[in-house]
Amino acid sequence: MRSDAKKNYDHILTVARDLLTGGGADASLRDIARKAGVGDGTLHRHFPTREALLEALLRTNFEDMAERASALEREEDAGRALVLWLKEAVAMTHSYSGVIAPMVAAIADEDSALHGSCVSLRSAGTRLLARAQAEGAARPDMDGNDLFALISALAWLAEQPPLVPRADHLFDIMVSAILTDSRDGGVARG
Amino acid sequence: MRSDAKKNYDHILTVARDLLTGGGADASLRDIARKAGVGDGTLHRHFPTREALLEALLRTNFEDMAERASALEREEDAGRALVLWLKEAVAMTHSYSGVIAPMVAAIADEDSALHGSCVSLRSAGTRLLARAQAEGAARPDMDGNDLFALISALAWLAEQPPLVPRADHLFDIMVSAILTDSRDGGVARG
DNA sequence: ACCTGAACACCGTTCAAGT
DNA sequence: ACCTGAACACCGTTCAAGT
Numbered sequence: 411m412r413s414d415a416k417k418n419y420d421h422i423l424t425v426a427r428d429l430l431t432g433g434g435a436d437a438s439l440r441d442i443a444r445k446a447g448v449g450d451g452t453l454h455r456h457f458p459t460r461e462a463l464l465e466a467l468l469r470t471n472f473e474d475m476a477e478r479a480s481a482l483e484r485e486e487d488a489g490r491a492l493v494l495w496l497k498e499a500v501a502m503t504h505s506y507s508g509v510i511a512p513m514v515a516a517i518a519d520e521d522s523a524l525h526g527s528c529v530s531l532r533s534a535g536t537r538l539l540a541r542a543q544a545e546g547a548a549r550p551d552m553d554g555n556d557l558f559a560l561i562s563a564l565a566w567l568a569e570q571p572p573l574v575p576r577a578d579h580l581f582d583i584m585v586s587a588i589l590t591d592s593r594d595g596g597v598a599r600g
Numbered sequence: 601m602r603s604d605a606k607k608n609y610d611h612i613l614t615v616a617r618d619l620l621t622g623g624g625a626d627a628s629l630r631d632i633a634r635k636a637g638v639g640d641g642t643l644h645r646h647f648p649t650r651e652a653l654l655e656a657l658l659r660t661n662f663e664d665m666a667e668r669a670s671a672l673e674r675e676e677d678a679g680r681a682l683v684l685w686l687k688e689a690v691a692m693t694h695s696y697s698g699v700i701a702p703m704v705a706a707i708a709d710e711d712s713a714l715h716g717s718c719v720s721l722r723s724a725g726t727r728l729l730a731r732a733q734a735e736g737a738a739r740p741d742m743d744g745n746d747l748f749a750l751i752s753a754l755a756w757l758a759e760q761p762p763l764v765p766r767a768d769h770l771f772d773i774m775v776s777a778i779l780t781d782s783r784d785g786g787v788a789r790g
Numbered sequence: 791a792c793c794t795g796a797a798c799a800c801c802g803t804t805c806a807a808g809t
Numbered sequence: 810a811c812c813t814g815a816a817c818a819c820c821g822t823t824c825a826a827g828t
Contacts, residue, residue, distance in 0.1 A: 415792060438820060449794040454822065511760070518762035552773070559766040560773075563753040570701075572708035576749045583742070587777030605811060628801060639813040644803065 419456050422446045427467055435508030435569070439463075461512050465523040468509065471502050472527040479534035489547030489589050492538045496561065499531065500581065503565040510566045517558065532558045548588055560584060609646050612636045616653055625698030625759070629653075651702050655713040658699065661692050662717040669724035679737030679779050682728045686751065689721065690771065693755040700756045707748065722748045738778055750774060 411419070425446040429437040439460060443453040457463035478498060485491035503509055516524035517532065536554030543550050564584065568577040601609065615636040619627040629650060633643040647653040668688060675681035693699055706714035707722065726744030733740050754774065758767040 412791060418793085439822090440820070450821085451795075451823080452793055455792080458822095460821085514760045514762055549773075551769075556766050556770060556773070559757060559763045559770055562760070562763065563757050563770070566756055567749060567753050570704045570752070572704055573749045573752065576746050579741075580746060580749055580753070583739075583746070583777050584774065587773050602810060608812085629803090630801070640802085641804080641814075642812055645811080648803095650802085 415456075418446070418448050418452055422448065422453055422456060422463075423466055426463055430467065430506045430508065433507050459523065461516065462523040464506075464509055464512055465527060468506065468524070468527060471505075472531055475499055475502060476530050476534045479538055482538060483541060487547075488538075488542040488545045492542045492548060493585050493589070495535065495538050496557075496564075496585070497581070499535065499561050500564045500568065503561070504568040507569065510562055510569055514562050528558075531561075535561065542589075547590060549590055552588065560588075605646075608636070608638050608642055612638065612643055612646060612653075613656055617657055620657065620696045620698065623697050649713065651706065652713040654696075654699055654702055655717060658696065658714070659717060661695075662721055665689055665692060666720050666724045669728055672728060673731060677737075678728075678732040678735040682732045682738060683775050683779070685725065685728050686747075686754075686775070687771065689725065689751050690754045690758065693751070694758040697759065700752055700759060704752050718748075721751075725751065732779075737780060739780055742778065750778075 422442065426437075426442050429442060429445070434441075439453055439457075440450060442463075443450050446453070457466065475495075475498065479495055482491040482495050485494075503513065512522075512524060513528055516522035517528040519525060532554050535557045539548060539552065539554060539557050542548035543552075564577070564581055567573045567580060612632065616627075616632050619632060619635070624631075629643055630640060632653075633640050636643070647656065665685075665688065669685055672681040672685050675684075693703065702712075702714060703718055706712035707718040709715060722744050725747045729738060729742065729744060729747050732738035733742075754767070754771055757763045757770060
């Protein structure tokens with residue numbers, strides 16, 4: 411990539427990150443281009459779709475979550491590891507505004523720029539869930555798809571301003587449904 | 601209302617209902633006006649915002665849910681009554697595409713055309729929840745706001761095509777978290 | 791190679807002109 | 810009273826023209 415192109419690419423990403431982590435889910439691509447001081451065409455060649463831009467923004471976050479899952483697989487308490495990871499996954503997606511719906515759409519669309527990242531996230535969760543289930547810490551009638559859907563729903567809740575005050579509590583309630591009663595004890599019900 | 605105005609009003613509603621119950625969440629107001637054979641201005645005077653149109657479409661459904669709650673309050677099993685009503689509430693909102701986000705926004709916005717309907721829905725759920733809690737059938741650490749958020753999350757799930765296959769199962773899982781274990785037994789975990 | 795910005799087909803919304 | 814449809818300021822996207 412030419413150096414001026416690289417500079418534009420990086421600057422667009424910086425501006426987009428500032429806008430989307432600042433709650434500006436409704437920022438248009440033109441807003442981003444204008445704020446970055448580039449033409450509309452420049453933004454569209456670097457990032458052909460909004461999803462492509464999100465993918466570039468979120469790639470490292472998704473990789474972090476996969477690594478985090480690997481680390482948590484060495485945690486003694488498999489149920490606790492699953493819950494910790496869930497909390498972090500929800501917080502990660504929530505740190506950007508307006509990413510949940512594209513993420514969910516991407517899990518079923520192999521052509522989406524976000525597809526690979528979503529599949530990785532689901533895989534990481536599936537591993538932690540399977541381990542918790544093998545130890546009897548999590549209910550056996552769930553799979554990685556259920557977990558992905560649950561993360562999406564919780565992250566979506568946290569994106570809706572009127573529901574934000576309830577998001578943490580509902581997280582605890584849903585966790586109590588995932589963990590088997592013999593293990594969670596006061597953690598989720600407390 | 602003049603008879604030609606009344607005719608336009610009704611026809612717009614019919615067309616909008618056909619589009620929104622047919623999965624066309626992305627139908628623009630102009631699409632609806634065109635399909636109804638009226639000018640853009642006509643649609644906007646009858647329904648100043650998209651929310652106003654949704655409110656006119658959903659009003660009877662919300663009223664039905666409030667009546668249904670009253671009927672279910674006379675059901676013997678308070679836990680079962682709550683679960684039945686939850687299932688119907690989710691199905692009702694799900695029967696129209698793209699209504700969940702406006703509904704959630706409206707619960708906190710007293711100026712929204714949808715506000716009253718949403719508050720009624722929340723009240724109906726609160727009554728059923730309180731009765732189930734009084735009988736020890738539902739966990740005590742929840743209120744009507746939590747229930748409204750839960751319905752929203754479940755309805756949102758059912759609106760996302762990739763998550764649809766999981767929606768019913770997640771409904772059962774979440775129900776198992778609401779009902780106290782002494783009561784639900786095999787219902788939710790089965 | 792890469793960038794710019796006008797252009798296109800859309801959107802929600804408004805408003806002068808008609809009946 | 811009510812309706813129409815052009816107009817406005819937006820949007821995502823494309824593409825000829827520049828450097």
